[in-house]
Amino acid sequence: MCKARGVVGKSDRFLQTLDHLRDVIVVHLLQRLDAGQMGRVVDGEWTEDDEDLFRNDGFVRLASRYSESIPDDVVEAMTGEPRRLFLIASLSCPWSHRALIMHRIKALEAVVPVKVASGRRNEGYPVNDNRAWRLPGTGRDVTYVHEVYTASGEGYTGSASVPLLWDSANRRVVSNDSLQIMKAFDRVDSCLSGCDITLYPEDLRPEIDEFNARIFLGLANGVYRAGLARSQRHYDDAVAGVFETLDQLEARLARGRLLFGRRLTLSDLVLFPVLARFDVVYHTHFRCTRRRLADYPMLWAYARDLIGLEPFASDVDFAAIQSGYFLNDGDHNPHGIISERPDCDWSAPHERNAFGALLVSLRAGGVAEFAPPARPANDSQQVTS
Structure with a gap:
């Protein structure tokens, strides 16, 4: 009996050891997958080496390679040559x-099609749920966004980021700088959106540029620096920096309906996507836990005010946001667990209209x-072929 018990005990320990080894292997593989999501392209080849993104254990965002102002002839082609330009973006x-919101405000759905980059990020962003997609203007099938960059330049070195604007006539990436893409959409000379409007008016441009830089440094990039930090x-x-910026924004929005009084500007489009993601991923996954968006009365009401507008609400997909971050961004969630979504009522009354109508x-x-265009019937804002 004792001998039999000894055999069983050894067998149990052996099985436990196998279970442990299995868990270690699974965790290692998941960590490798997650580590690869911060990869980049070097000399036209995808690599998971991300050391350029981290200096002394701090996250450093790579500069956009295509960050110049988009030329006038490209802007004119957006309406003059429908479906020549394509916006590739992730929900x-x-x-x-921010680029998708501007795209909707200017009602460019029919002339600048959108390709939503979605799927498991085995090699960065996939373009078509990990299935091949014929890149417009080429005979090339691509599966990942990095292949779009190398189609533009075979020896490309840099990040394979979204959004990006693809020119099918010249078979090249025009821009992967979200602000430049937004400014180009803003410059489109058409009445597709009902009237020829601008969110980047000349009298406010210096202030808008300065404000956008502050949002980037303290908040939009600040949450990534917090979530991807490798040292205390x-x-x-x-x-x-994140909460100092939020405190400043809270005070500013106590004085007006929007960031620049009642006038809708690019700055509102820059800020809103960060706020929409704050409680669902930045507060949790990126460990910005001091306060929630919902703990800021003015900011929370401001965000609910904007999500009540069709161009802002149309591309808010909380499921895509959570899976995108929890499964891909950072290496501190090796088991791929997506946290429960906060119980927040985005439709609750906000009373921001007490400041007056949006302009x-x-x-x-x-x-x-401001009279935002309605979402076109049966519009998914995505090109499928």
């Missing part, structure tokens, strides 16, 4: 979201009441 990405010092520094600048000068 989880805040930088993509870098995390503490980033989190301090928008006109390209010809002056302002008008």
Whole structure:
């Protein structure tokens, strides 16, 4: 009996050892997959080496390779040559979201098609749920966004980021800078959106540029610096900046309906995607836990005000946001567990209209009441072929 018990005991320990080894292997593989999501392209080849993104254990965002102002002839082609330009964007990405909002405000769905990058990020963003997609203007099938970059330049080195604007006539990436893409959409000279409006009026441009830089440094990039920090010092520094910026925004929005009084500007489009993601991923996954968006009365009401507008609401996909971050961004969730979504009522009354009606600048000068275009019937804002 004793001998039999000894055999059983050894067998149990052996099975436990196998179970442990299995768990270690699974965790290692998941960590490798997650580590690869911060990869990049070097000399036209995808690599999971991400050391350029981390300096002294702090996250450093790579500069966009295609960050110049988009030429006038490309802007004119958006309406003059429909379906020549394509916007590739992700519903989880805040930088993509801001471009998508501008795209909708200018009602460009029919002339600049959108390709939503979605699927498991085995080699960065996939373009078609990990299935091949014929890149417009080429005979090339691509599966990942990095292949779009190498189609533009075979020896490309840099990040394979979204959003990006693809020119099918010249078979090249025009821009992967979200602000430049937004400004180009803003410059489109058409009445597709009902009236020729601008969210980047000349009288506010210096202030808008300065404000956008502050949002980037303290908040939009600050949450990434916190969530991807590899040392306590870098995390503490980033989190301090995040909440200092939120405190400043809270005070500013106590004085007006939008960031620049009642006028809708690019800055509102830059800020909203960050706020939409704050409680669902930045507060949790990126460990910005001091306060929630819902703990800021003015910011929370401001965000609910904007999500009540069709161009802002159309591409808010909380499921895509959570899966995009929890399964891909950072290496501190090796088991791929997606946290429960906060119980927040985005439709609750906000009372921001007490400041007065929303306004928008006109390209010809002056302002008008903002009347956002309705979402076209049966529009998914995505090209499927």
